[in-house]
Amino acid sequence: MINVCTIADSNFTLRVLALRESIAKHTDECCINLLCLDDEIYNSINGRYEDINCINIDKLTAEDPHLAKAQYNDPSFEALNVSGGDKGKATELQFIWALASYFSWYCLAKLNLDDIFYVDADIYFFNNIQYIDDLKMLGSIGLIENRVPDTSANGRFNVGIIYFKNDENGLGCCEFWKNCLLDPENEYREEYGVCGDQKYLELFESLYEKVFVFDDYIGHLAPWSLPYHRFVANKVIWNGKLQEMIFYHFSNFHYDFEEGTYVPAKRHNVVELPHGSKVHQMYEAYYNCLERLNEDCIWHDSI
Numbered sequence: 001m002i003n004v005c006t007i008a009d010s011n012f013t014l015r016v017l018a019l020r021e022s023i024a025k026h027t028d029e030c031c032i033n034l035l036c037l038d039d040e041i042y043n044s045i046n047g048r049y050e051d052i053n054c055i056n057i058d059k060l061t062a063e064d065p066h067l068a069k070a071q072y073n074d075p076s077f078e079a080l081n082v083s084g085g086d087k088g089k090a091t092e093l094q095f096i097w098a099l100a101s102y103f104s105w106y107c108l109a110k111l112n113l114d115d116i117f118y119v120d121a122d123i124y125f126f127n128n129i130q131y132i133d134d135l136k137m138l139g140s141i142g143l144i145e146n147r148v149p150d151t152s153a154n155g156r157f158n159v160g161i162i163y164f165k166n167d168e169n170g171l172g173c174c175e176f177w178k179n180c181l182l183d184p185e186n187e188y189r190e191e192y193g194v195c196g197d198q199k200y201l202e203l204f205e206s207l208y209e210k211v212f213v214f215d216d217y218i219g220h221l222a223p224w225s226l227p228y229h230r231f232v233a234n235k236v237i238w239n240g241k242l243q244e245m246i247f248y249h250f251s252n253f254h255y256d257f258e259e260g261t262y263v264p265a266k267r268h269n270v271v272e273l274p275h276g277s278k279v280h281q282m283y284e285a286y287y288n289c290l291e292r293l294n295e296d297c298i299w300h301d302s303i
Contacts, residue, residue, distance in 0.1 A: 002133045003113045005033040007099045008121040010040035014297075015121045015250075017045075018289045020052060022247075026128035033111070035060070035103045037096070044297075057099075060106065066182050067102060071095045073184045078154070078195040082267070097196035098181035100159055105178045108166045115165045122253060123160055124286050127246045131218050136163055139210035140170035143201055147215065147225040147238060155192075155199035160222070160249045161214070162201070173208040177201075219243030221279075223251055223268035231278040248282050255287055257294055262287045 004023070008016045016034060023030050033053045036042035046054040061068040075083070075090035079097065083090035100118050107116045115136060136142060142163030145156055164170040180186045180193070180200050192199040205211045214220075219236040221229060229236045236245050252265040264270040264283055273280040 002027065002030040002117065002129060003033070003107065003115060004030060004117045004119050004129075005035070005103050005107045006119050006121045007035040007037060007096070007103055008041055009037035010044070012121045013041050013044055014290045014293050016041070016052075017293050017297075018124055018286065019119065019121055020049065021289065021293070022125040023129050024051065026125070027130060030129065033103070033107055033113075033116075035099060037099075055106075060102070070098055070182045073098070073182075076194055076196050078198075094196060097159075097198075098178075100162070101174065101177040101181050101197055104162065104164055105171075105174045108164060108171050108174060113166060115163065115170065118159070118162045118164075120160045120249060120251075122250045123247050124250060124289070125247045126282065126285075127244055129246075131244060131246050132161070132163075132214060135212070135214060135217055136165065138212040140165040140167050141173050141204055141208060141211040143204065143211065143213050144220065145213060145215045147220075147222075148228060154195050155202050157198070157201035157204075158222070158249075159196075159198050159201070160220075161247075163214075165210075169208050169210045173204055173211075176207065177204075217243075218246045220247045220249070221245070222249035223265035223270040226270065226279060234278070248286070250283075250286055253283075253286070255290055257291055260291075 006016065006019065020032055031051055031053060033055065034045065035057060036054050037057050042054055042056050045052055072091065073094060075087065075094040079090040079094040080087070083093055104116050104118045107113050117132070143157045144161050146154060146158045164174045177200055180188060181197050188200065188203060192203060215238065219238055221236065229238055232242060234245055235242050252267040253262065254266065255262040264273060273283060
């Protein structure tokens with residue numbers, strides 16, 4: 001069984017279902033543990049799919065006063081930047097960013113899963129997730145890179161997908177990451193706390209053993225990494241390596257079903273795509289999937 005966890009509110013309901021569908025195309029041996037950030041998404045999805053296990057955020061904050069307190073932690077520089085300087089929105093965003101580490105830890109420590117893949121809800125698999133699952137034999141902690149030349153601002157690694165095994169290294173590392181996000185005065189914050197939860201990932205290799213990088217073996221893309229890759233058939237070239245294209249991170253994807261249009265990723269300066277290109281085809285496929293799910297949802301009015 002492949003254990004996945006992700007977090008989402010009702011604005012991301014369709015993306016969670018698209019993620020599920022992209023995994024289910026290739027395997028029925030996967031369970032998605034979904035941390036629901038509002039009642040709407042919980043009521044929409046809970047109990048409807050055998051392969052999605054829903055947990056409401058209120059349950060976690062009620063059980064853990066440290067998590068509840070973290071809702072009011074000061075936002076990082078990146079949270080303020082993304083929120084346009086609005087501290088209220090930035091504080092809320094900072095808390096959401098803290099939940100990737102917390103929920104990954106929760107799945108290991110409280111649900112007692114053998115391991116966990118944290119996967120952002122706006123990721124879509126264009127190939128079998130088994131490619132990634134097969135690599136977990138390499139260690140206890142798996143990371144993906146941002147795949148850009150300059151990583152000074154956002155860090156070398158990306159939170160889009162992270163793997164933790166439920167052993168001394170994996171659980172210990174996941175708990176360390178969680179604690180960094182819960183404690184606004186942690187000793188690493190000045191250097192590594194500037195980009196929400198992300199730059200803390202750079203500490204993993206120096207503090208823990210059995211850390212490996214998925215990018216040595218598989219290919220993936222995101223709006224920020226598009227300029228640094230090129231396609232050969234259905235594969236991508238990264239650092240001179242020809243790699244299977246496994247997934248795309250549709251960060252900042254905005255759609256308009258009434259107009260039948262979408263903006264790929266304005267925040268990442270991707271507003272137009274070469275028509276007919278491989279990247280354009282992937283965006284079209286993702287949009288069409290969301291559109292179909294939107295039409296098929298029996299709880300349409302609640303989304």
